Amino acid sequence: MNSGSDSAGDRATGGHGNLEQRVRTRLQADLDVLVTAFEPLLGGHSGLTYRVRTTGGDFVVKAVPEGQQAIGRHDMLRQARIMQALAHTPVPVPVIVAIDDVEPAWFAMEFVAGQALEPVLDDPAVEPGLAAARMRRAAEILPRLHAIDPNTVSGIQAPLTPGDELARWARTLGAVPPDLVAGGDRLLELLGRTTPEPTAPTLVHGDYRLGNIISDGVEPVALIDWEIWSAGDPRVELGWFLVFADSSNFPGVGRDVPGLPSAQELIDLYVGDGPALTDMTWFDALGRLKMAAIMGHNLRRHREGRHYDPDQEKLPATINRLIETGTALLAA
16 A cells, blocks of 8 residues: 555665664763664565664664655655654554754654554455454544644644645656546545535544554554654545455455444544534545555556556455445445
């Protein structure tokens, strides 16, 4: 689902010697620990990620790749800033222990033990009962994040409205050859015709799902991967989370996970005793459009030879399913 231009493995295999020395020097100076191992963690596209073993415990380092600009997903200082801002709130985040703003910038955070697995998509498979319990708990704690006033966070930008979000994803979808996202224009039309008015903006993670939540058993212990945090409409975030609760959304690329909570149950858990949410069908459909656009983008890049990955050829059935079900939600 990531859209980096090169694989984590390619980036992690060379050029980290200078970074490793910088980390060794800084952690020894700041924490009085000695680095005993510096190991790449693979699987992501937002910069370089390493597990650093030391005489004082383990840490995770995230760094801007050599030669890359510290913008967007590579802006490590922005990621560190939001986690620092949340350190003394009920939102579980790793503790930041060191920041080096000399380019290429990096930061170190505590290593949090646990699992961060998307039950429908990731390996190894999560036992269905545990997957369902984690999903329910994630819905229950999401309001902790959305209760934080975004204006209290340094560097926050103007909030994105539902219309802004739709325009952003319309551009992404529009960059994909139409034959790869058949029916996407119809779904866009329906979304544009019924775009809800924004609610009061909140702080949003941007990619809230179990794959970005480290869990200890059922309990979330760290929300990670803050590459695209912003101020925005909380229903956009919840709608994205709902996409991953239905294993039938991912034919060909996912697995069936029986017993996952329904969209309505997750919405009810999120709301709790608070006021009801409006227009959630629209936000559910938007989430499906977003996923279809991301997958269409990745499939296009593969077929153009920009990022060769044969697994991308499994995506068409899922793209079609997401567009068809999103359209059905709004056309009903």
